Amino acid sequence: MVDYFALGVTHVLLAFALWRLLNRNDLDRDPTEGDDAVPAKGNRRA
Numbered sequence: 323m324v325d326y327f328a329l330g331v332t333h334v335l336l337a338f339a340l341w342r343l344l345n346r347n348d349l350d351r352d353p354t355e356g357d358d359a360v361p362a363k364g365n366r367r368a
Contacts, residue, residue: 343349
């Protein structure tokens with residue numbers, strides 16, 4: 323029998339990761355020719 327709790331936890335974690343990726347501010351901004359590929363220092367956590 324499949325462990326439904328384990329499947330539920332993994333799906334919730336994948337949905338949370340997808341939600342975090344889609345809500346990033348740098349995804350809404352197109353880079354200009356003068357922009358570097360390196361994101362601003364304030365966007366990343368240590």
